[in-house]
Amino acid sequence: MLTRDIQIRVRYKETDAMGFVHHSNYVNYYEVARTEMLREFGTSYKELEDEGIMMPVMEVSMKYLKAAHYDDLLTVRITLVQLPLVKMVFDHEVYNQNGELLNTGKVVLAFMNSRTRRACRAPKWFVEMLEKHM
Amino acid sequence: MLTRDIQIRVRYKETDAMGFVHHSNYVNYYEVARTEMLREFGTSYKELEDEGIMMPVMEVSMKYLKAAHYDDLLTVRITLVQLPLVKMVFDHEVYNQNGELLNTGKVVLAFMNSRTRRACRAPKWFVEMLEKHM
Amino acid sequence: MLTRDIQIRVRYKETDAMGFVHHSNYVNYYEVARTEMLREFGTSYKELEDEGIMMPVMEVSMKYLKAAHYDDLLTVRITLVQLPLVKMVFDHEVYNQNGELLNTGKVVLAFMNSRTRRACRAPKWFVEMLEKHM
Amino acid sequence: MLTRDIQIRVRYKETDAMGFVHHSNYVNYYEVARTEMLREFGTSYKELEDEGIMMPVMEVSMKYLKAAHYDDLLTVRITLVQLPLVKMVFDHEVYNQNGELLNTGKVVLAFMNSRTRRACRAPKWFVEMLEKHM
Numbered sequence: 001m002l003t004r005d006i007q008i009r010v011r012y013k014e015t016d017a018m019g020f021v022h023h024s025n026y027v028n029y030y031e032v033a034r035t036e037m038l039r040e041f042g043t044s045y046k047e048l049e050d051e052g053i054m055m056p057v058m059e060v061s062m063k064y065l066k067a068a069h070y071d072d073l074l075t076v077r078i079t080l081v082q083l084p085l086v087k088m089v090f091d092h093e094v095y096n097q098n099g100e101l102l103n104t105g106k107v108v109l110a111f112m113n114s115r116t117r118r119a120c121r122a123p124k125w126f127v128e129m130l131e132k133h134m
Numbered sequence: 135m136l137t138r139d140i141q142i143r144v145r146y147k148e149t150d151a152m153g154f155v156h157h158s159n160y161v162n163y164y165e166v167a168r169t170e171m172l173r174e175f176g177t178s179y180k181e182l183e184d185e186g187i188m189m190p191v192m193e194v195s196m197k198y199l200k201a202a203h204y205d206d207l208l209t210v211r212i213t214l215v216q217l218p219l220v221k222m223v224f225d226h227e228v229y230n231q232n233g234e235l236l237n238t239g240k241v242v243l244a245f246m247n248s249r250t251r252r253a254c255r256a257p258k259w260f261v262e263m264l265e266k267h268m
Numbered sequence: 269m270l271t272r273d274i275q276i277r278v279r280y281k282e283t284d285a286m287g288f289v290h291h292s293n294y295v296n297y298y299e300v301a302r303t304e305m306l307r308e309f310g311t312s313y314k315e316l317e318d319e320g321i322m323m324p325v326m327e328v329s330m331k332y333l334k335a336a337h338y339d340d341l342l343t344v345r346i347t348l349v350q351l352p353l354v355k356m357v358f359d360h361e362v363y364n365q366n367g368e369l370l371n372t373g374k375v376v377l378a379f380m381n382s383r384t385r386r387a388c389r390a391p392k393w394f395v396e397m398l399e400k401h402m
Numbered sequence: 403m404l405t406r407d408i409q410i411r412v413r414y415k416e417t418d419a420m421g422f423v424h425h426s427n428y429v430n431y432y433e434v435a436r437t438e439m440l441r442e443f444g445t446s447y448k449e450l451e452d453e454g455i456m457m458p459v460m461e462v463s464m465k466y467l468k469a470a471h472y473d474d475l476l477t478v479r480i481t482l483v484q485l486p487l488v489k490m491v492f493d494h495e496v497y498n499q500n501g502e503l504l505n506t507g508k509v510v511l512a513f514m515n516s517r518t519r520r521a522c523r524a525p526k527w528f529v530e531m532l533e534k535h536m
Contacts, residue, residue, distance in 0.1 A: 285451075286456050286458065286516075288458065291429060291458075291459040291462065292426050292427075292429045292430055292433075293426075295425060295426045295429075296426055299426075317419075322420050324420065324422065324425075324466065324469065325425040325466055326465070326466050327463075327464065327465050327466070328425065328462065328463065328464045328466075329461075329462065329463035329464070330461065330462045330463070331460070331461050332458065332459055332460050332461070332462075335458065382420075
């Protein structure tokens with residue numbers, strides 16, 4: 001299991017007429033957290049794309065416990081549950097600056113060959129790099 | 135059970151660098167479908183808001199089966215599973231213009247008093263209106 | 269000069285904490301209007317892309333006169349100012365369901381060869397098709 | 403004149419099917435830059451809202467010179483042109499990590515009393531605070 005904390009500041013654009021962060025934004029926060037987690041491991045999703053790997057999202061599930069607001073400083077605690085084979089599974093907890101848990105969510109991504117647009121296995125170097133941090 | 139089909143045209147803005155509709159947009163498509171379903175029943179989410187009711191989203195779960203692309207004409211088949219008491223549960227299936235199932239998802243919303251910002255029951259007139267269409 | 273009226277329903281997602289449509293959404297409304305205008309002429313932006321033409325936006329200018337709100341039924345009056353050579357210039361006026369003018373804006377797009385990623389001229393068939401409608 | 407440099411990492415969600423950052427996102431980058439500039443001055447837009455001041459956008463104009471891509475580290479150079487009276491005018495230049503100028507833009511905001519929803523003057527304390535940094 002690999003866990004990292006990523007901070008994200010809520011943008012005005014992300015609020016809605018209720019005065020809350022619109023519920024569609026959390027998957028984007030998760031995506032930012034994935035990007036930053038990979039960067040901390042010395043690679044990037046961009047590098048995967050350059051190698052001809054895309055990672056479409058296969059499943060999302062989320063629970064909303066408390067609202068986030070404009071200018072909140074969120075912490076996304078992202079956890080890579082296990083080493084990837086053909087899928088990558090991430091768990092997320094989103095906290096505000098008062099340590100309140102606002103949202104939990106799970107995202108499942110597949111590995112896809114960007115040329116053939118077919119499912120494929122995680123690249124060996126990628127799995128080994130993750131393994132080093134486990 | 136109440137089911138309606140709502141059509142939505144994919145916007146360029148909704149695509150991403152994979153050339154697909156970004157996965158965050160489906161909850162917005164569901165939201166459009168909820169709005170249009172209520173309109174067909176002779177009311178609107180706006181009317182609920184004017185009565186002091188807000189409906190924050192409590193849970194979302196989605197599966198992505200096939201990608202959508204720019205300018206696709208999507209059909210969101212939205213189903214209200216049962217009469218609401220304190221929550222409203224919707225199921226969704228998203229099809230493209232070739233009848234291919236792209237995405238399925240479930241959304242749970244709560245009723246909230248917009249003044250007190252506390253959970254409340256569905257308004258009586260609202261439940262009765264839905265009942266007429268069941 | 270070519271003018272068309274395109275209707276767009278405001279989505280909840282497009283509102284912000286002021287209760288207004290967030291100002292970033294108008295360029296998306298313009299984009300929807302461009303798409304629908306081309307469709308009425310018997311072609312599509314998608315068809316251009318399939319021919320290896322992309323149309324990146326070069327300039328945008330907008331004035332905001334009055335706010336739009338959730339569930340407003342907007343009319344985007346889009347005008348193609350002149351036949352395109354290497355650029356396409358559109359003017360827009362956005363009205364709400366009460367006929368109030370909310371926003372005006374201009375968008376300039378370039379033609380780009382999607383393979384070389386360099387500027388190019390408007391395809392001949394495309395200009396001729398527009399000419400027929402002028 | 404007041405100038406600050408704000409860094410923003412491009413999110414995957416912000417890309418489009420051309421592989422570029424969609425042109426609608428730049429106004430959001432400007433908005434993030436305004437928020438962070440005010441924070442550096444020891445106040446916040448949130449504080450203005452808490453005092454009953456809203457700042458709707460009145461005008462936007464932008465030029466797009468070069469495309470931004472996923473994971474680019476952008477620098478938004480934001481300039482407050484003059485002390486605000488009833489409007490606030492910001493100029494922006496957006497650079498990528500290679501120092502290339504991608505986009506320039508201007509945003510004009512009004513001060514609005516959030517209760518009466520009418521235009522008002524900039525609060526005295528707010529102008530004085532900006533003056534100290536000029």
